[in-house]
Amino acid sequence: xxxxxxxxxxxxxxxxxxxxxxxxxxxxxxxxxxxxxxxxxxxxxxxxxxxxxxxxxxxxxxxxxxxxxxxxxxxxxxxxxxxxxxxxxxxxxxxxxxxxxxxxxxxxxxxxxxxxxxxxxxxxxxxxxxxxxxxxxxxxxxxxxxxxxxxxxxxxxxxxxxxxxxxxxxxxxxxxxxxxxxxxxxxxxxxxxxxxxxxxxxxxxxxxxxxxxxxxxxxxxxxxxxxxxxxxxxxxxxxxxxxxxxxxxxxxxxxxxxxxxxxxxxxxxxxxxxxxxxxxxxxxxxxxxxxxxxxxxxxxxxxxxxxxxxxxxxxxxxxxxxxxxxxxxxxxxxxxxxxxxxxxxxxxxxxxxxxxxxxxxxxxxxxxxxxxxxxxxxxxxxxxxxxxxxxxxxxxxxxxxxxxxxxxxxxxxxxxxxxxxxxxxxxxxxxxxxxxxxxxxxxxxxxxxxxxxxxxxxxxxxxxxxxxxxxxxxxxxxxxx
Numbered sequence: 001x002x003x004x005x006x007x008x009x010x011x012x013x014x015x016x017x018x019x020x021x022x023x024x025x026x027x028x029x030x031x032x033x034x035x036x037x038x039x040x041x042x043x044x045x046x047x048x049x050x051x052x053x054x055x056x057x058x059x060x061x062x063x064x065x066x067x068x069x070x071x072x073x074x075x076x077x078x079x080x081x082x083x084x085x086x087x088x089x090x091x092x093x094x095x096x097x098x099x100x101x102x103x104x105x106x107x108x109x110x111x112x113x114x115x116x117x118x119x120x121x122x123x124x125x126x127x128x129x130x131x132x133x134x135x136x137x138x139x140x141x142x143x144x145x146x147x148x149x150x151x152x153x154x155x156x157x158x159x160x161x162x163x164x165x166x167x168x169x170x171x172x173x174x175x176x177x178x179x180x181x182x183x184x185x186x187x188x189x190x191x192x193x194x195x196x197x198x199x200x201x202x203x204x205x206x207x208x209x210x211x212x213x214x215x216x217x218x219x220x221x222x223x224x225x226x227x228x229x230x231x232x233x234x235x236x237x238x239x240x241x242x243x244x245x246x247x248x249x250x251x252x253x254x255x256x257x258x259x260x261x262x263x264x265x266x267x268x269x270x271x272x273x274x275x276x277x278x279x280x281x282x283x284x285x286x287x288x289x290x291x292x293x294x295x296x297x298x299x300x301x302x303x304x305x306x307x308x309x310x311x312x313x314x315x316x317x318x319x320x321x322x323x324x325x326x327x328x329x330x331x332x333x334x335x336x337x338x339x340x341x342x343x344x345x346x347x348x349x350x351x352x353x354x355x356x357x358x359x360x361x362x363x364x365x366x367x368x369x370x371x372x373x374x375x376x377x378x379x380x381x382x383x384x385x386x387x388x389x390x391x392x393x394x395x396x397x398x399x400x401x402x403x404x405x406x407x408x409x410x411x412x413x414x415x416x417x418x419x420x421x422x423x424x425x426x427x428x429x430x431x432x433x434x435x436x437x438x439x440x441x442x443x444x445x446x447x448x449x450x451x452x453x454x455x456x457x458x459x460x461x462x463x464x465x466x467x468x469x470x471x472x473x474x475x476x477x478x479x480x481x
Contacts, residue, residue: 013454017447027394034397041400042409044149044303045337050110051144052087054117056080056124058098058137069093071132076100079127083120085112117142146183148294149303149333150310153285156325161275165189167325168291171317175293178313180301187292188283190275194250198269208268213255217265247271285330292330300407304341307334337411344415348422352392355426359385363430363437384433391429392422424468428461 016023058072073093080089080102088103104116117140124138154171156164172184198213251266265271283292297306318327363384368377399418408414432453439449 011451011454012458014447014451017450030401031394031397034400035393037404038400040404042300042302043305043337043341044297044301044409044411045333045340046147047409047411047413048299050113051142052104052106052108052113053144054102054120054140054142056100056102056120056137057139057141058131058135059096060098060132060135061096062134063096063132065093065095068096068098072135073098073100075127075130076124076138079123080120082123083116085116146185146296148185148296149331150295150307150329151331152293152295152314153283153290153328153330154293154325155285155288155290155328158324161190162192164291165192167321168293171321171327172293174317175295175310175313178306178309180298180306180309181295182298182301183296185294185296187281187294188289189291192273192275194247195272195274196250196265196269197272202268208255213265213268217253247273285328290328300409302409303334303337307332307338310334340412340415341410344410344418347419348392348396351422351426352389355392355430356385356389359388359430359433363388363433384437387433388426388429391425395425396422420468424465428457428465431457431461 056076058068058076060068060072063071069091073091076098077089077091077100080086080100083102083104085104085108086102087105088101090101090103092099102120104113108116121140124140128135128138152171154164154168156167159167168186168189172186175181175184196217198210203209203213251264251271253265254262255265255268256262283290285292295306295310297303314327314329321327360380360382364381366379366381368379396418399421403409403414435453435457436449439452440446444452
């Protein structure tokens with residue numbers, strides 16, 4: 001047997017061969033655990049993205065833009081400057097409204113963002129009592145990352161808008177019980193309001209003005225404490241409820257005139273129930289106005305599993321809806337994600353088949369010695385091809401296990417990365433096996449052929465892989481998110 005001088009450094013191939021039982025055990029365990037982890041990975045179309053911005057809105061009816069800027073916006077801005085990780089603050093003041101956009105640093109980690117928003121709410125909540133009387137808010141909005149992967153259109157022929165809204169609310173409550181559902185939002189709905197149309201001529205005749213009517217209306221609709229009743233065991237709060245429960249109650253509300261005489265609100269105003277016009281958002285499906293229900297998946301969920309659960313839930317919901325009401329699926333992201341995952345599996349199977357075919361022919365095809373019939377002159381040794389082929393499920397199993405541990409799901413970015421890595425993996429495996437086969441043909445024994453292939457190809461293959469990975473490094477180290 002031909003021998004080559006051995007390198008005295010650590011040789012991974014030599015260690016694996018010298019500990020063959022442990023090596024086989026680790027290979028089997030890692031493959032089984034890896035493919036078990038594959039079925040636990042979350043699946044979505046796009047990777048999760050953390051929005052590092054919050055909008056703080058405050059309303060002050062009747063105030064000018066200058067008053068809003070000086071007495072509301074400036075005070076909130078000074079408070080937001082104390083927030084940790086604050087980066088940019090932009091503010092807009094207009095008559096009756098203040099809007100402030102707070103952006104935190106891109107270097108902030110995703111798990112820190114929730115704590116920052118809590119700090120914002122706490123600090124602004126502590127200073128809100130320094131704002132002028134009559135200010136409404138501040139109101140906070142940091143839900144910019146909601147993606148509604150599944151959207152349904154609720155169609156109802158021959159029903160009033162109030163009935164359609166009631167159906168939509170019932171469907172929403174049932175969809176919220178589906179596993180992996182984080183939020184269900186309604187689109188195309190109008191807020192119901194009571195409109196009080198006061199006759200100015202009637203007010204003039206009675207010596208009243210609109211402010212007096214509004215003040216008395218606000219006092220009557222208030223919920224205030226009337227005291228406390230002390231019992232031997234507890235204190236019982238007593239409240240006087242002045243809320244209006246029906247239009248008739250509102251119409252019968254007493255209004256005191258300028259002369260002290262009392263009259264009903266219905267005598268000076270027309271009261272009706274209606275909806276906000278114009279509608280902020282209109283949704284149409286197949287040319288008809290509908291109410292849409294957007295379903296957002298919980299963080300780390302599986303969109304494909306969510307799609308199956310929603311199909312089962314909507315089938316049960318449709319059985320409870322009255323005739324003429326239909327729940328149509330307008331957008332189905334789970335199907336798109338399933339196609340992406342199936343495409344990856346298809347590419348993986350094709351890669352294994354091509355690698356096996358090429359490896360069997362290029363590495364395993366040998367010519368028999370001596371004179372043989374032409375159909376027996378050549379034979380294929382499957383072992384080199386199998387060595388190359390087994391590296392694919394082994395490395396993918398380890399990769400899936402690492403993805404599960406670090407919370408990385410299957411989406412466009414991770415699937416694309418796996419396909420790129422699959423190409424590098426196959427190339428490196430073929431190079432290593434080809435080197436071993438070559439050394440065996442040169443007369444090396446099996447142990448030395450395997451260890452020599454590691455010594456000769458390990459560092460060049462590692463360097464080539466790192467150079468390829470370095471091409472994606474600017475994305476990973478970019479300062480902007």
